[in-house]
Amino acid sequence: xxxxxxxxxxxxxxSAAMELFAKKxxxxxxxxxxxxxxxxxxxxxxxxxxxxxDLIKELAFEVMPIMAMPSLNDPYxxxxxxTLESYLLQLGREFLSFYSENYRAEIFFHMLSVRERxxxxxxxxxxxxxxxxxxxxxxxxxxxxxxxxxxxIAFQVFLASLMHYLHAGDCLGFSREHxxxxxxxxxxxxxxxxxxx
Amino acid sequence: xxxxxxxxxxxxxxSAAMELFAKKxxxxxxxxxxxxxxxxxxxxxxxxxxxxxDLIKELAFEVMPIMAMPSLNDPYxxxxxxTLESYLLQLGREFLSFYSENYRAEIFFHMLSVRERxxxxxxxxxxxxxxxxxxxxxxxxxxxxxxxxxxxIAFQVFLASLMHYLHAGDCLGFSREHxxxxxxxxxxxxxxxxxxx
Amino acid sequence: xxxxxxxxxxxxxxSAAMELFAKKxxxxxxxxxxxxxxxxxxxxxxxxxxxxxDLIKELAFEVMPIMAMPSLNDPYxxxxxxTLESYLLQLGREFLSFYSENYRAEIFFHMLSVRERxxxxxxxxxxxxxxxxxxxxxxxxxxxxxxxxxxxIAFQVFLASLMHYLHAGDCLGFSREHxxxxxxxxxxxxxxxxxxx
Amino acid sequence: xxxxxxxxxxxxxxSAAMELFAKKxxxxxxxxxxxxxxxxxxxxxxxxxxxxxDLIKELAFEVMPIMAMPSLNDPYxxxxxxTLESYLLQLGREFLSFYSENYRAEIFFHMLSVRERxxxxxxxxxxxxxxxxxxxxxxxxxxxxxxxxxxxIAFQVFLASLMHYLHAGDCLGFSREHxxxxxxxxxxxxxxxxxxx
DNA sequence: TATGAATGAGGCTTCATTCAT
DNA sequence: GATGAATGAAGCCTCATTCAT
Numbered sequence: 001x002x003x004x005x006x007x008x009x010x011x012x013x014x015s016a017a018m019e020l021f022a023k024k025x026x027x028x029x030x031x032x033x034x035x036x037x038x039x040x041x042x043x044x045x046x047x048x049x050x051x052x053x054d055l056i057k058e059l060a061f062e063v064m065p066i067m068a069m070p071s072l073n074d075p076y077x078x079x080x081x082x083t084l085e086s087y088l089l090q091l092g093r094e095f096l097s098f099y100s101e102n103y104r105a106e107i108f109f110h111m112l113s114v115r116e117r118x119x120x121x122x123x124x125x126x127x128x129x130x131x132x133x134x135x136x137x138x139x140x141x142x143x144x145x146x147x148x149x150x151x152x153i154a155f156q157v158f159l160a161s162l163m164h165y166l167h168a169g170d171c172l173g174f175s176r177e178h179x180x181x182x183x184x185x186x187x188x189x190x191x192x193x194x195x196x197x
Numbered sequence: 198x199x200x201x202x203x204x205x206x207x208x209x210x211x212s213a214a215m216e217l218f219a220k221k222x223x224x225x226x227x228x229x230x231x232x233x234x235x236x237x238x239x240x241x242x243x244x245x246x247x248x249x250x251d252l253i254k255e256l257a258f259e260v261m262p263i264m265a266m267p268s269l270n271d272p273y274x275x276x277x278x279x280t281l282e283s284y285l286l287q288l289g290r291e292f293l294s295f296y297s298e299n300y301r302a303e304i305f306f307h308m309l310s311v312r313e314r315x316x317x318x319x320x321x322x323x324x325x326x327x328x329x330x331x332x333x334x335x336x337x338x339x340x341x342x343x344x345x346x347x348x349x350i351a352f353q354v355f356l357a358s359l360m361h362y363l364h365a366g367d368c369l370g371f372s373r374e375h376x377x378x379x380x381x382x383x384x385x386x387x388x389x390x391x392x393x394x
Numbered sequence: 395x396x397x398x399x400x401x402x403x404x405x406x407x408x409s410a411a412m413e414l415f416a417k418k419x420x421x422x423x424x425x426x427x428x429x430x431x432x433x434x435x436x437x438x439x440x441x442x443x444x445x446x447x448d449l450i451k452e453l454a455f456e457v458m459p460i461m462a463m464p465s466l467n468d469p470y471x472x473x474x475x476x477t478l479e480s481y482l483l484q485l486g487r488e489f490l491s492f493y494s495e496n497y498r499a500e501i502f503f504h505m506l507s508v509r510e511r512x513x514x515x516x517x518x519x520x521x522x523x524x525x526x527x528x529x530x531x532x533x534x535x536x537x538x539x540x541x542x543x544x545x546x547i548a549f550q551v552f553l554a555s556l557m558h559y560l561h562a563g564d565c566l567g568f569s570r571e572h573x574x575x576x577x578x579x580x581x582x583x584x585x586x587x588x589x590x591x
Numbered sequence: 592x593x594x595x596x597x598x599x600x601x602x603x604x605x606s607a608a609m610e611l612f613a614k615k616x617x618x619x620x621x622x623x624x625x626x627x628x629x630x631x632x633x634x635x636x637x638x639x640x641x642x643x644x645d646l647i648k649e650l651a652f653e654v655m656p657i658m659a660m661p662s663l664n665d666p667y668x669x670x671x672x673x674t675l676e677s678y679l680l681q682l683g684r685e686f687l688s689f690y691s692e693n694y695r696a697e698i699f700f701h702m703l704s705v706r707e708r709x710x711x712x713x714x715x716x717x718x719x720x721x722x723x724x725x726x727x728x729x730x731x732x733x734x735x736x737x738x739x740x741x742x743x744i745a746f747q748v749f750l751a752s753l754m755h756y757l758h759a760g761d762c763l764g765f766s767r768e769h770x771x772x773x774x775x776x777x778x779x780x781x782x783x784x785x786x787x788x
Numbered sequence: 789t790a791t792g793a794a795t796g797a798g799g800c801t802t803c804a805t806t807c808a809t
Numbered sequence: 810g811a812t813g814a815a816t817g818a819a820g821c822c823t824c825a826t827t828c829a830t
Contacts, residue, residue, distance in 0.1 A: 009810085024314050027224035030803060041812040043806080052804065106313060112364055113310035116303060117221050129368040152369060153379040157358050164357030167309055171326040172349060182350040186387045193386040206793080227820060238795045243822065403814080418708050421618035424799060435816045440801065500707065506758055507704035510697060511615050523762040546763060547773040554755030555748050561703055565720040566743060576744040580781045587780040600789085621824060632791040634827080643825065 010048045012038040017055055022103030025110050026056050053118070060111040060121045065159070066128040068098035072135050084143035084191075085184055088158065091136075092180040095162050105166040133159065140191065150194040158187045207245045209235040212299075214252055219300030222307050223253050250315070257308040257318045262356070263325040265295035269332050281340035281388075282381055285355065288333075289377040292359050302363040330356065337388065347391040355384045404442045406432040409496075411449055416497030419504050420450050447512070454505040454515045459553070460522040462492035466529050478537035478585075479578060482552065485530075486574040489556050499560040527553065534585070544588040552581045601639045603629040608646055613694030616701050617647050644709070651702040651712045656750070657719040659689035663726050675734035675782075676775055679749065682727075683771040686753050696757040724750065731782070741785040749778045 016037035020029040031052055035045050049055045069091050071077045081087035099105040115122040136155035137148055146154075161183040169179065213234035217226040228249055232242050246252040266288050268274045278284035296302040312319040333352035334345060343351075358380040366376065410431035414423040425446055429436050443449040463485050465471045475481035493499040509516040530549035531542060540548075555577040563573065607628035611620040622643055626636050640646045652658075660682050662668045672678035690696040706713040727746035728739055737745075752774040760770065 022313070025224070025310055027222070028314060031805085032803070042804095042814090043812055044810080046805070047810065109306070109309045112306045113222055116219070117225060126365075126368055129365045133365075133369060150379075153371075153376075153383065156361065156365075156369065157354060157380065157383050160357040160361030161354050163361060164353065168323075168326045168353075171323055172330060172353065174350075179350075182347075183354065186350065186354050186383060189387045189390040190383045193389065228822085229820080239797095239821095240795055240823080241793080244793065249821070416707075419618070419704055421616070422708060425801085426799080436800095436818090437802080437816055438814080441814065446800070503700070503703045506700045507616055510613070511619060520759075520762055523759045527759075527763060544773075547765075547770075547777065550755065550759075550763065551748060551752050551774065551777050554751040557755060558747065558751030562717075562720045562724075562747075565717055566724060566747065568744075573744075576741075577748065580744065580748050580777060583781045583784040584777045587783065622826085623824070633793090633825095634791055635789080637826070638789065 009038075009040055009044060012040065013045060013048055014055070014059070018059060018103050018107060021056075021059065021110060022106035026114055056114070057118065057121060059107055060114070060118075061124060063099075063104045063108045063111055064124065064128045065095075065108075065163075066132050068095045068104075069132070069136075070094060072132065072139065078139075078142070084140065085188060087139070087143065088184045088187060089180065092158075092162060092184065096165065096176055096180065099166055109167060144191050144195055146191050146195045150191065154187045154190050154194075157190070158183060161186070206235075206237060206241060209237065210242060210245055211252070211256070215256060215300050215304060218253075218256065218307060219303035223249075223311055253311065254315065254318060256304055257311070257315075258321060260296075260301045260305045260308055261321060261325045262292075262305075262360070263329050265292045265301075266329070266333075267291060269329065269336065275336075275339070281337065282385060284336070284340065285381045285384060286377065289355075289359055289381065293362065293373055293377065296363055306364060341388050341392055343388050343392045347388065351384045351387050351391075354387070355380060358383070403432075403434060403438060406434065407439060407442055408449070408453070412453060412497050412501060415450075415453065415504060416500035420446075420508060450508070451512065451515060453501055454508070454512075455518060457493075457498045457502045457505055458518060458522040459489075459502075459557075460526050462489045462498075463526070463530075464488060466526065466533065472533075472536070478534065479582060481533070481537065482578045482581060483574065486552075486556055486578065490559070490570055490574065493560055503561060538585050538589055540585050540589045544585065548581045548584050548588075551584070552577060555580070600629075600631055600635060603631065604636060604639055605646070605650070609650060609694050609698060612647075612650065612701060613697035617705060647705070648709065648712060650698055651705070651709075652715060654690075654695045654699045654702055655715065655719045656686075656699075656754070657723050659686045659695075660723070660727075661685060663723065663730065669730075669733070675731065676779060678730070678734065679775045679778060680771065683749075683753060683775065687756065687767055687771065690757055700758060735782050735786055737782050737786045741782065745778045745781050745785075748781070749774060752777070 013034060017029070017034045020033055020037060023029075031045055032042065035042050049058075066072075071081075071087075071090055071094055077090075078087065081090055099108065111121060111125070115125055133152060133156055136159065137151035140146065140151040140155060141148060162180075165176070165179055165183075169176070172179075174182070210231060214226070214231045217230055217234060220226075228239065228242055232239050246255070263269075268284075268287055268291055274287075275284065278287055296305065308318060308322070312322055330349060330353055333356065334348035337343065337348040337352060338345060359377075362373070362376055362380075366373070369376075371379070407428060411423070411428045414427055414431060417423075425439055426436065429439050443452075460466075465481075465484055465488055471484075472481065475484055493502065505515060505519070509519055527546060527550055530553065531545035534540065534545040534549060535542060556574075559570070559573055559577075563570070566573075568576070604625060608620070608625045611624055611628060614620075622636055623633065626633050640649075657663075662678075662681055662685055668681075669678065672681055690699065702712060702716070706716055724743060724747055727750065728742035731737065731742040731746060732739060753771075756767070756770055756774075760767070763770075765773070
């Protein structure tokens with residue numbers, strides 16, 4: 001008797017969808033294609049997801065930037081990273097690794113594109129960004145003596161630089177690690193001069 | 198006598214399309230909606246555009262970042278901006294103004310989302326980004342003594358910060374001008390410390 | 395319990411299409427009309443045919459002359475028809491019966507009309523005709539002592555006469571059987587005089 | 592001053608249409624294509640033809656078989672052709688020449704395909720065929736002592752053979768002239784044996 | 789005569805979703 | 810849980826025809 005590994009169907013669908021969504025966008029990917037790649041029948045899709053939009057929302061949430069920096073919310077992590085530089089490098093590596101896996105970067109940009117028409121996604125995105133920036137700034141102030149606003153700007157510039165790398169990184173030919181180091185440098189330099197005022 | 202404004206049909210279509218594309222994305226906007234808003238018949242659309250994709254491509258090109266900084270390619274502009282700070286502020290204002298008009302920011306993010314499946318757009322985007330970054334870096338080296346690579350990083354961080362503002366600017370509540378000034382500060386601080394090495 | 399006759403949908407579509415194609419031609423028959431007559435929904439059509447052209451090709455192949463004379467390829471059939479006359483009458487009856495059923499004659503002429511723009515049909519048609527003529531001639535030489543070329547001409551004239559009857563038969567008021575007998579006469583007379591040389 | 596050759600516009604349209612109709616069929620050829628090839632504006636088409644169907648009808652009439660054998664209706668022509676053989680060869684040459692020019696053969700088959708839905712064409716076709724066959728038979732009886740019905744059959748077979756050559760002539764590799772001679776042979780042989788009864 | 793922008797009905801095809809098995 | 814045939818609304822695009830110039 002051929003037994004399908006129990007509970008794997010949903011994962012097969014999600015996995016197939018991510019790949020297809022990444023390549024073709026949410027709208028140009030059909031449920032037919034998803035089930036074909038997942039190797040299940042059409043109707044099966046609707047056993048696991050209320051609708052295609054339902055799946056899109058689920059994936060959209062999974063690629064929110066807040067998911068990309070687990071160390072930002074781990075209260076004990078800083079003991080492993082005594083300096084701000086090492087901590088930022090860690091966050092940056094987490095971020096870039098996260099988005100280089102499972103087509104998350106591509107799906108992230110598709111998410112940015114559909115949030116206008118899917119209010120729930122838009123709301124989550126704003127909340128996630130705010131949280132992320134504020135927590136990042138708070139962490140910076142734990143390392144260096146600097147005003148919160150400057151920390152905020154610094155972290156936003158850092159985050160912006162990382163995101164920009166996701167869609168334009170290969171325009172300059174910098175390696176990921178090299179680019180990351182430089183981005184951290186920029187932030188540290190700014191904080192140095194801000195703090196010294 | 199009712200005179201149709203000569204040559205205005207195409208513009209009406211483009212204008213209607215930009216508005217709708219911005220709000221609903223390329224795929225969820227129908228040709229029917231575009232012509233309805235433009236106030237022309239369906240067939241008229243196809244007098245001016247080979248297909249819906251044709252129009253998408255045209256608009257995608259119009260929101261490329263390279264279009265957003267005219268001062269970057271004006272060889273005589275620097276006489277008006279004696280300092281790097283003033284020049285960067287000018288570029289930043291141009292950039293943010295450009296994208297706050299005609300729904301260009303929204304369309305820009307839709308463009309990022311469709312470029313994977315529209316190779317011609319992807320190619321243009323990469324070329325445009327490379328050009329933009331290189332020219333920005335070149336301009337910086339005309340103002341301050343700094344290595345080209347550092348100038349490149351600085352300008353990329355600057356550009357990234359501007360772009361990030363387009364989709365996350367309102368997460369922090371900074372005013373546009375304030376944010377811009379801060380972003381310029383970050384760049385200048387970095388260049389200061391890089392140059393002093 | 396309402397059971398849809400299993401596997402009948404495709405046949406309903408084909409049958410509806412033949413009737414409509416025959417009356418209105420391929421181009422003037424719409425998919426809407428076909429599905430309406432077949433009593434299924436529009437989308438159902440595309441479960442069974444990739445496109446309207448796909449269906450046209452299928453039907454075009456089904457009305458090739460080679461399909462109209464099964465006895466031509468049956469190696470054992472000649473025992474039932476000891477004389478060439480009886481064999482030609484059999485072939486003729488098969489041919490005329492074939493084309494008088496299921497609107498095949500009409501569809502045949504539509505096929506002749508579209509083959510220029512559907513290369514695959516054109517190729518099949520030529521191959522089918524060549525095969526048909528050659529096999530017909532070969533059969534004739536099995537009955538009478540005659541050169542292959544004369545047999546070829548004789549069979550082509552026979553086939554031409556049959557085809558002509560399909561679109562101009564009612565111009566003269568000959569009954570089908572009478573016309574067929576006369577056409578066979580013509581062929582036999584020609585072979586008689588050719589053989590006697 | 593650039594003067595368009597007066598009265599040439601209509602011919603340009605007809606000529607362009609024949610070429611396009613032949614290649615693509617009536618339905619797949621658009622008025623746009625016709626005017627483009629004719630080098631005139633869209634509106635101009637409707638100065639010369641009430642509609643596209645109007646033009647189709649005009650061309651359909653021009654390729655009727657009756658137009659292909661002028662010698663059939665010339666009462667004095669027989670003096671140049673003292674034998675039936677020479678006369679049939681003349682008719683055959685006229686016929687094949689006629690249809691090998693100006694894409695008439697292709698248009699003829701398109702005509703056969705559309706006559707079902709364009710009653711006026713169908714009527715003309717039947718009338719033309721009847722006339723043609725009867726006149727052909729009448730001419731035969733002027734040459735040889737044979738019953739009218741046999742003459743009728745003989746001429747129909749002759750005509751059928753000629754028509755068949757138009758769409759399947761290249762299946763056998765016979766040259767036009769050779770095929771024609773053979774077709775005439777068939778007819779003559781039949782008449783010989785019919786007359787001798 | 790000649791033009792060509794504009795029209796809009798209508799064609800082909802796609803695809804998210806349902807439901808009987 | 811799983812299937813896949815069936816649905817039909819809705820999308821994109823075509824093209825014969827008109828009409829103001």
